[in-house]
Amino acid sequence: MKIAVIGTGRVGGAIAPNIAAAGHEVVYGVRNPDDPKYAGSDGVARRSTADAAAWADVIILAIGWDAVDGALTAMGPITGKILIDPINPYDFMNNLAPLIASDQSAARLLQAKTDAIVVKALNQVGSAVMANARAQSIKPLQFVAADDPAAKATVMQLLRDIGFDARDAGPLDWSRELEGMARLWIAQAFGHGLAPTSGWALVDSND
Secondary structure, three states: OEEEEEOOOHHHHHHHHHHHHOOOEEEEEEOOOOOHHHOOOOOOEEEEHHHHHHHOOEEEEOOOHHHHHHHHHHHOOOOOOEEEEOOOOEEOOOOOEEOOOOOOOHHHHHHOOOOOEEEEOOOOOOHHHHHHHHHOOOOOEEEEEEOOHHHHHHHHHHHHHOOOEEEEEEOHHHHHHHHHHHHHHHHHHHHOOOOOOOOOOOOOOOO
């Protein structure tokens, strides 16, 4: 599978090497791949955002909510491609205040902006979990929401490949609950001492 990670920040920089280690082809999409500020030593190639998006089967939009419109413009045509949305639309500098209406989700708003197939995933835990999911004895949980069953199945398999316990959360409308789940994780990690290497997990009481 060919995967483009748009952005080399905390999320992008964590997930891309994990994807590569799982045996998938992966590149970063950045504004200018020749700019030294995008240089890295993780072995993942840097391409322009447009080139990376055109090449990929699956695109991971590892950016902030305020950068969505610019990224969509920079990517160019992505009709029918799978677009994974890991964005949590909260103000991290203002007590996690929502940046969108309470009855909306970033994923649903994103779907209205693009003719790609939006899949909500990779938003419910921090970057340290994304980087090291394959090494954990208990697989961290990752819910996936999407309206397209085939796209959802593709993303769930990718998540399993990189170490997650992938679970079907239903259609894209459930993205709002997944974003709320992320808000709780972030609040616990930054305000209540939860280790950033911690993730959600399902436990069977019969085990």
